[in-house]
Amino acid sequence: MTVTEIRPRFQDVSAKPAASSPNVLFRTRVAVRHELAPGFIRLTVQCPELTAMAWHGLDQRIKLFLPKGPRLPQEYHAGLSERDWKALWRAQPVETRPYLRTFTIADARPGIGEVDIDFFVDHAHGPASRFAQSASVGDELVFSGPLGALDHKRKGVQFVYSGHAEMLIAGDETAFPAMLGIHRQLPESVSAVFVVQAGSPELASWMGERLAGRQVQLLAEPRQMHEAATHWVNTAERTSAYAWFAAEHQVIGDLKRQFSVRHRRVQLQAQGYWNRRGRAALS
Ligand SMILES: Cc1cc2nc3c(=O)[nH]c(=O)nc-3n(C[C@H](O)[C@H](O)[C@H](O)COP(=O)(O)OP(=O)(O)OC[C@H]3O[C@@H](n4cnc5c(N)ncnc54)[C@H](O)[C@@H]3O)c2cc1C
Structure with a gap:
């Protein structure tokens, strides 16, 4: 180091x-x-x-x-x-x-x-x-x-906390700085599950340690995000639930479809943070 x-x-x-x-x-x-x-x-x-x-x-x-x-x-x-x-x-x-x-x-x-x-x-x-x-x-x-x-409207902040009782915060390595920011400010009384996806086990456990005190699930593969979200929705009370996702575009697209069709009661904030298809050379 x-x-x-x-x-x-x-x-x-x-x-x-x-x-x-x-x-x-x-x-x-x-x-x-x-x-x-x-x-x-x-x-x-x-x-x-x-x-x-x-x-x-x-x-x-x-x-x-x-x-x-x-x-x-x-x-x-x-x-x-x-x-x-x-x-x-x-x-x-x-x-x-x-x-x-x-x-x-x-x-x-x-x-x-x-x-x-x-x-x-x-x-x-x-x-x-x-x-x-x-x-x-x-x-x-x-x-x-x-x-x-x-800046009267908190420009650049997408996470909205408005008293939800249950929360899912899920993302990959690029989303981790944002997830930590949410972790720092989220009241301990909120029942929040943090789902962290990382390609390397070493990095995953480093990320998990930084979320001390929270319920954390570590994933090795992006496709597991979908299963983790389904599990959370099926086990949470969902009286007032909020899910925040950030990861690769395609992964987020699939999650958005899943929530818009099957889990409409959950308030959703989801954004693709990077694109595995890359970008045009000079963009
Ligand atoms: C709101 C928002 C907040 C973000 N915050 C952060 C942050 O705090 N820290 C952070 O690291 N990233 C963050 N990102 C993601 C970051 O913007 C992208 O990873 C970006 O593509 C990196 O730019 P680059 O110039 O390195 O690579 P690019 O020129 O965009 O891409 C080069 C190549 O790398 C690939 N690539 C890019 N990212 C990844 C990845 N994570 N895994 C595998 N391949 C990848 C692309 O597919 C492409 O082939 C954020 C994105 C958004 C939208």
Whole structure:
């Protein structure tokens, strides 16, 4: 396990509000690169403007910008609103515009302008996992996230807790940062089952340990997600139940069909986090 660290302290900086969307660009630098577990890399990034970012925890997402050239053009400046960065991005030829990838904020310390992002990198590498694998302290990482002053609707959070008595939280390695965020904020009184799917037994048990105090089921294969969900639905009381799923697109598609046809009483939040069919070369 390797840890490289520099932690400068920032003074509080109030970023200027953007026009309409709460999302703006943050131009951060890698301060720490830490191998959390086999196949999982944590990057801690910093910039003064992060003291003004909205941080809700749970499954809050951000959009990373990975440049195709050596660095992201200066036009993508700190504080640029979502409307403006989208216009800029769409106007660029596909050969040069940055790759966009969605990730979860694993943890944040807005008081000192710091955010942690956990990358699962144990697969055919795309730009985001390549960046995490080779990142060094001082490297730039730009992302779009919500500015606190404008974020009245918890932008980027999909998990909804509204008093459900029973819950199923299920996902694979890429969903694990979000699952941990939910675990941290979910009242202990809620009867929640966490279903974790991981390709390696070592990683599965590491993930299970981090969910201490919860009912956890570890799965080795994505197709077992379907069986685990069926079992939960059949054994839960389902007076007021909520299921949250995140995994590969096809797996999620099957689960959505299963719930929309057979388990309509369960409130469902499900999203494909990655696609085994891959992407077009430059997207
Ligand atoms: C809301 C949301 C939150 C997310 N949060 C996180 C997070 O916190 N941490 C995290 O690691 N991921 C997270 N993901 C998933 C992440 O965005 C994808 O895994 C993404 O494809 C990684 O980008 P890349 O550039 O490395 O690979 P890509 O360029 O997208 O893909 C390259 C190749 O790798 C394959 N691939 C991608 N992911 C996997 C995988 N998990 N297993 C096997 N093969 C894969 C693709 O099929 C493709 O062939 C999240 C996704 C969403 C939608």
